[in-house]
Each structure stands twice: as C-alpha cells, then as structure tokens.
Amino acid sequence: MSEVISNLAIVWTDPWLLFLTAAGTLSGIYVGAIPGLSVTMATSILISFTFKWPVNDALALITGIFMGGVYGGSRSAILLNIPGAPSAIATAIEGYPMAKRGEAGEAIGLTTVMSVIGGFIGIAALATLAPVISSFAILFNSRDYLLLGLIGILLVGTLSGESFAKGVFAGALGVLIGMIGLDPMTAEGRFTFGNVSLMGGIPYVAAMIGFFGVAEALVQLHQLDVAVVRQKVDRIVPKLHDVKRYLGLALRASGIGTIIGALPGTGGDIAALLAYDHARHSTKDPDVPFGKGCKEGLVAPEAANNAAVGGAYIPMLTLGIPGDAVTAVIIGALFIHGLKPGPLLLVETPHLFWFIVGALLLANSCLLVFGLTGIRIFSKIVECPKGVLIPLIIVLSAVGTYAIQNNPVHIYWMLLFGVIGYFMKMYGYQVGPVILGVILGPMMDSNYRRAMLGARGDVSTFLWNFVSHPISFILSLALIIMLLSQTPLLRWFHHWRSSDHQRGI
Amino acid sequence: MPGYSPQRQGERGFSLLLIVFSATAFWQSYAISGFTGLSTPGVFPMLASATMLVSAVCLLLQNIDRRNIPGSSQTSAASVLPLRIVVMLMLITGYLFAMPLIGFILSSAVFLFLSFSYLWRKPILVSLLVTGGSVAFVYLIFRKLFQVVLPKGSLLQGMF
Structure with missing residues (x-):
C-alpha cells in the first residue's frame, strides 16, 4: 500500500514532472480548443519528440495533453460554436446558445467543474477496476486477444464512420499496413518487394502523423473562410447551488462515460453523445428547452467525456487494446518506451501503473485551475487564422516524423499517408480504424496463428475452441451480435416478422 | 464528419x-x-x-x-480537390523533397512564407515577420528544448 502511495505521489512531488504535467494540460486545453488541431494529432507528433526522454517525463506530458485536450474542445464549442474536438459536439449544441445569451462565463465555469468531477470518477474507476480486470485478463488466451482486437477495430469502424463497410475497409487496410515487413514468427518478408527499407515495416508514427496531421490539415483547407464570432465572458466560477443541483446528473453521466470509455473502440465522443441523450431523457422539466442552452445538456456530455479518459486507459493498460484513436497513439508511445501494455503490465511494472494514475489525478486537478482562468488570452489564441495554422501543422508534422529515426524517407511515408488519408476523409472513410488496425494487426496476426497452431491446424478444433471456452464464447457472441446488428439481416428479419403479422400468421 | x-x-x-x-x-x-x-x-x-x-x-x-x-x-x-488543395499539395511536396537538399530551416522558411502569402493574403512584410517568428519558435523549442535533430541540407553542407 505504501508503495502504491509513493508511486502515486512521484508526479506530485518531483517539480520537473509537476511542471511537465501542468504544461501538458495547459497546452492540451489549447490544442483541444483550436479548431484544426486535435489531441490525436498533437499526441502523435509529440511522441516523436519525447521518445528519447525518460518514460516518466514522456508519460506525464502525454497524460496532461490528453486530459486537457478532451476538455479544451468544450471552450471553442461554447465561445465559437465550433467543437474543437468531436467529443464537444453536444457541448456546442447547448453551450453556444448560452454564450449568445451572455452566459459564456457561466457555461465555461460549469463545464470545467463538471469535467473535473467526471475526470476524477474515471480515474477512480481505472484505479479500482484495472487491477481486477488485469488479474482476470491473465486467463485470456490468444483466441480471446484475436477477438478483442476484432471487436475494437469493428467498434471504431461502426460507431465513428458514415457506413459499416467503410469502417471495415479502413480497419482491414490498417491491418494490412501493419503486416508489411519481416514476419516476427518466421522472419519471412511480407510485401517487402525485396526492398531492405521495407523489411523493418512501415514506421507507424509516420502513418499516424500522416493520417492525423497532414490529412487533417488538408481537410481543414476546405474551411479556411469560416468567420469567427467573439463572445463576452464575465463570471467564470460557477454558482455553488448550480454545482449541487447538477451533481447527480454529472455522476450518472460520468458512469456512462467511464463504461463507454472502457469499451475497446469507443471513446469520449460517443460517451458525450450518449450522456447527452441520457440527460435529454432523464430531465423531465428543464428550465430552458434542450438545444436552446440547457445546462443539463451541457453538464452531462462534459462530465462523460472526461470520465471516458480514465475509462479508456483501462483496456489499454490491462489488455493492450486501445480504446480509441488517441489511446491507439498513446499505446504506440508505450511500445516505443519499451513497455508492454497488457495483463502483465500491472504485474511486472506496477509502479508505472500507479504513476500513470497519479499523473492523471494531477492533470485533472490542473484542469480546474487552468479551466477557470486565462479566458481572455485564450480567445485571442483560439482565433489564430487557419492560413497560418495549417502550414505550421505541416512543418511540425515533418519535424515530428523526421525526429523518430532521423530518416528523411519517413517524411515521404508521412506525405503518402497524408494524401491517402485526405481522400479517405473526403469520401467519408474514418482514419481512426486504420491506425487501430496498424497497431492491433500484428498482435491479431500472431494470436491467430498461435491459436491455429494450438488447434494443430485443424479448422474444426479451431472453431470449436471459440465455443467451448467461456471467455472466448462470450467474446465471440459479442462479435457476432455486433456484426449482425450492422448487416441488413436484422432488418430483413424485422420486415419478415411484421409482414407475417400483417398477414395474420 | x-x-x-x-x-x-x-x-x-x-x-x-x-x-x-x-x-x-x-x-x-x-x-x-x-x-x-x-x-x-x-x-x-x-x-x-x-x-x-x-x-x-x-x-x-x-x-x-x-x-x-x-x-x-x-x-x-x-x-473534393479544389485548386487550393492542389496548390498546397504541390507546395508541401516541394518542401519535403527540398528539405534534405537545402536543410530544414531554409526549406521551412520558404514553404511557410509561400503558404502564408497564398492562404493568408496579408502584406508581404507581415508574412515575412510571421515566417521568421515561426521558424525561430520551432527551432528554439525543438532544437534547443527538445534536442531534436533537424534535417541538414546536403547541398549547403550543414550551414542550415
């Protein structure tokens, strides 16, 4: 127990780590708030700069950025009606009308306090549940990891994109990209075309920066001319009776956020939308109608998306399965630092787990300080013209990609992925599943082959194992239900049932 | 989206x-x-x-x-592919291919100046100032603070 507390306290007592976490949170708020910059983009670029740092320093900074970024999106949603991040879409629906009524300060204050409450609940869930899940996850075998990987990619693909087929395509493309290079089991080349530079595989940081940095910057060029409307901000610290009044809702929304965040493949954006929906259904008699600046509709998504941060760390640290695009990038960072996220992380390196929990707690506390101050300078920075911002993103992406191995070839990979990502985004394909596929693909491949070898290459034994082992069975069932719910089969079935009823059968 | x-x-x-x-x-x-x-x-x-x-x-x-x-x-x-994107893609490609030749600082300065002038359309002096400021900022933060190695140009032999 004393060891746990001393590891939790490292980040609070070491001045340099304290500074890094605080700086990360502060810059995260701006990154999340500036439309055109995303947390995923910032994290993927930062990883390349921090990979030579000691693990603790890098983790402190990245944790701060993640926590701050999820919150930061709410500010531009309230002040500019532009959600700085997808998780702030619901916030814009209620926050912007409040700002137009001159209640921007109140809206910002309330979202800050509720985000912090949500954040703490998510972290508490991480601290209590992760050790339990991790001891349970040791029972998982290769089949189960294969299933978890599939479920993760499919969830990201189905929930974030405009069509299931596009999500599946993106995920499979990622898996294929992850296969390039020498096969780790037999050292046989896959898609290397005899080229030595391809044997080490595709540098996945270059892929991340290409898909999230360059592609996103190119897409942003379409919206260069969006006019910015400035809002008046006055009182920021929220009224105590407001906090008390919405605390119950915030707690329920945090519960939703933590669970959604913890599901592999779903993150803050979906958590926020579901919590918003919950607020709409559970609030019988709102003071202001929903969509017109209703505080319930502001509190719920903000508490939920910050709770989802702690939640998202659960599958990432215990199973090695990233919860969403940002955690997919963070898991990449952990790998680069030689850590192996998975059930053994808590057994082999418990100090790191508690360090991360401590850093999350600190980042969340910083949020309260930074969230309630510095609004005036904030509005100025957020209005940074896109004509300046976009070229700068390109320069930073190039530096970031080069920094990993000082190899100019990686920059060309980044450009290629950037262009591919741009067209995919323009045609409605999400790039999140691609990155998830790149990270999870090699893991799924080796687990599939291990499971197949375990069944001595016999297909019927292999398939039977999915049904005969309880954990595999439950996971398979979840996968099948997910697949069925996305195919027209279910619709046909309903149609067939209803037409039967009509005929009186 | x-x-x-x-x-x-x-x-x-x-x-x-x-x-x-x-x-x-x-x-x-x-x-x-x-x-x-x-x-x-x-x-x-x-x-x-x-x-x-x-x-x-x-x-x-x-x-x-x-x-x-x-x-x-x-x-x-x-x-899907407006002129602005095509122009920027050409600028980016030129920038990334020039970087190993003329070095990070020079290529970034030229790229930033051209793209600011094209996208932002402010007086040349303003674009020049912002370019100078941005390159200095990136250099100080990444080269000095983060100790990142920035590409040096093979043509100018490490001058930039």
Whole structure:
C-alpha cells in the first residue's frame, strides 16, 4: 500500500514532472480548443519528440495533453460554436446558445467543474477496476486477444464512420499496413518487394502523423473562410447551488462515460453523445428547452467525456487494446518506451501503473485551475487564422516524423499517408480504424496463428475452441451480435416478422 | 464528419480504385505463402485484403444503387480537390523533397512564407515577420528544448 502511495505521489512531488504535467494540460486545453488541431494529432507528433526522454517525463506530458485536450474542445464549442474536438459536439449544441445569451462565463465555469468531477470518477474507476480486470485478463488466451482486437477495430469502424463497410475497409487496410515487413514468427518478408527499407515495416508514427496531421490539415483547407464570432465572458466560477443541483446528473453521466470509455473502440465522443441523450431523457422539466442552452445538456456530455479518459486507459493498460484513436497513439508511445501494455503490465511494472494514475489525478486537478482562468488570452489564441495554422501543422508534422529515426524517407511515408488519408476523409472513410488496425494487426496476426497452431491446424478444433471456452464464447457472441446488428439481416428479419403479422400468421 | 453530402463526385471511381488496390493486395498476400497451411505468414494478410475487397465491392454496389435516386445531388469535382488543395499539395511536396537538399530551416522558411502569402493574403512584410517568428519558435523549442535533430541540407553542407 505504501508503495502504491509513493508511486502515486512521484508526479506530485518531483517539480520537473509537476511542471511537465501542468504544461501538458495547459497546452492540451489549447490544442483541444483550436479548431484544426486535435489531441490525436498533437499526441502523435509529440511522441516523436519525447521518445528519447525518460518514460516518466514522456508519460506525464502525454497524460496532461490528453486530459486537457478532451476538455479544451468544450471552450471553442461554447465561445465559437465550433467543437474543437468531436467529443464537444453536444457541448456546442447547448453551450453556444448560452454564450449568445451572455452566459459564456457561466457555461465555461460549469463545464470545467463538471469535467473535473467526471475526470476524477474515471480515474477512480481505472484505479479500482484495472487491477481486477488485469488479474482476470491473465486467463485470456490468444483466441480471446484475436477477438478483442476484432471487436475494437469493428467498434471504431461502426460507431465513428458514415457506413459499416467503410469502417471495415479502413480497419482491414490498417491491418494490412501493419503486416508489411519481416514476419516476427518466421522472419519471412511480407510485401517487402525485396526492398531492405521495407523489411523493418512501415514506421507507424509516420502513418499516424500522416493520417492525423497532414490529412487533417488538408481537410481543414476546405474551411479556411469560416468567420469567427467573439463572445463576452464575465463570471467564470460557477454558482455553488448550480454545482449541487447538477451533481447527480454529472455522476450518472460520468458512469456512462467511464463504461463507454472502457469499451475497446469507443471513446469520449460517443460517451458525450450518449450522456447527452441520457440527460435529454432523464430531465423531465428543464428550465430552458434542450438545444436552446440547457445546462443539463451541457453538464452531462462534459462530465462523460472526461470520465471516458480514465475509462479508456483501462483496456489499454490491462489488455493492450486501445480504446480509441488517441489511446491507439498513446499505446504506440508505450511500445516505443519499451513497455508492454497488457495483463502483465500491472504485474511486472506496477509502479508505472500507479504513476500513470497519479499523473492523471494531477492533470485533472490542473484542469480546474487552468479551466477557470486565462479566458481572455485564450480567445485571442483560439482565433489564430487557419492560413497560418495549417502550414505550421505541416512543418511540425515533418519535424515530428523526421525526429523518430532521423530518416528523411519517413517524411515521404508521412506525405503518402497524408494524401491517402485526405481522400479517405473526403469520401467519408474514418482514419481512426486504420491506425487501430496498424497497431492491433500484428498482435491479431500472431494470436491467430498461435491459436491455429494450438488447434494443430485443424479448422474444426479451431472453431470449436471459440465455443467451448467461456471467455472466448462470450467474446465471440459479442462479435457476432455486433456484426449482425450492422448487416441488413436484422432488418430483413424485422420486415419478415411484421409482414407475417400483417398477414395474420 | 458533418457537412459532406453522401454522394460525392468520383466516389464510384474511388471505390473502383479501392477494388483494384485490394485485389492486388490479395494477390500479393497469396504470393507470400499461398494456400499451403492455415498458420503461415500469408494467411492473415490474405484475410485482411479479402475483407478489404469484399467491403470495397459492397461500397461500389451501394454507389451504383444510389445513382438513380432522384435528388441525390452530386457535388462538383472542385469540392473534393479544389485548386487550393492542389496548390498546397504541390507546395508541401516541394518542401519535403527540398528539405534534405537545402536543410530544414531554409526549406521551412520558404514553404511557410509561400503558404502564408497564398492562404493568408496579408502584406508581404507581415508574412515575412510571421515566417521568421515561426521558424525561430520551432527551432528554439525543438532544437534547443527538445534536442531534436533537424534535417541538414546536403547541398549547403550543414550551414542550415
């Protein structure tokens, strides 16, 4: 127990780590708030700069950025009606009308306090549940990891994109990209075309920066001319009776956020939308109608998306399965630092787990300080013209990609992925599943082959194992239900049932 | 992503391109170890590329279906690849290929100045000042603070 507390306290007592976490949170708020910059983009670029740092320093900074970024999106949603991040879409629906009524300060204050409450609940869930899940996850075998990987990619693909087929395509493309290079089991080349530079595989940081940095910057060029409307901000610290009044809702929304965040493949954006929906259904008699600046509709998504941060760390640290695009990038960072996220992380390196929990707690506390101050300078920075911002993103992406191995070839990979990502985004394909596929693909491949070898290459034994082992069975069932719910089969079935009823059968 | 119409110019062409790509990927995956076993290195790539192929075919069929729906307005080619994107892509490509030759600082300065002038359209002096400030900022933060090695130009022999 004393060891746990001393590891939790490292980040609070070491001045340099304290500074890094605080700086990360502060810059995260701006990154999340500036439309055109995303947390995923910032994290993927930062990883390349921090990979030579000691693990603790890098983790402190990245944790701060993640926590701050999820919150930061709410500010531009309230002040500019532009959600700085997808998780702030619901916030814009209620926050912007409040700002137009001159209640921007109140809206910002309330979202800050509720985000912090949500954040703490998510972290508490991480601290209590992760050790339990991790001891349970040791029972998982290769089949189960294969299933978890599939479920993760499919969830990201189905929930974030405009069509299931596009999500599946993106995920499979990622898996294929992850296969390039020498096969780790037999050292046989896959898609290397005899080229030595391809044997080490595709540098996945270059892929991340290409898909999230360059592609996103190119897409942003379409919206260069969006006019910015400035809002008046006055009182920021929220009224105590407001906090008390919405605390119950915030707690329920945090519960939703933590669970959604913890599901592999779903993150803050979906958590926020579901919590918003919950607020709409559970609030019988709102003071202001929903969509017109209703505080319930502001509190719920903000508490939920910050709770989802702690939640998202659960599958990432215990199973090695990233919860969403940002955690997919963070898991990449952990790998680069030689850590192996998975059930053994808590057994082999418990100090790191508690360090991360401590850093999350600190980042969340910083949020309260930074969230309630510095609004005036904030509005100025957020209005940074896109004509300046976009070229700068390109320069930073190039530096970031080069920094990993000082190899100019990686920059060309980044450009290629950037262009591919741009067209995919323009045609409605999400790039999140691609990155998830790149990270999870090699893991799924080796687990599939291990499971197949375990069944001595016999297909019927292999398939039977999915049904005969309880954990595999439950996971398979979840996968099948997910697949069925996305195919027209279910619709046909309903149609067939209803037409039967009509005929009186 | 909100704001995009479900039917876009060239979407069918894009789906076709994806089908060709997926089919090639499948053929290349088959070439790794063929159908010689179920736990060979080629099996998973084949599964992935087959999944891509099937979903790309589904998408093309959906597209063809949608063609005849009245009112499914097609956006113009310019909305997928407007001039601004083409110009910026050319600038970016030029920048990235020039970087190993003339070094990070010089190439970034030229790229930033050209793109600020094109996208931002402020007086030259303003663009120049912002360019100078940005390059200095990136250099100080990344070279001095983060100790990142920035590409040096082979032509100018480490001058920049």
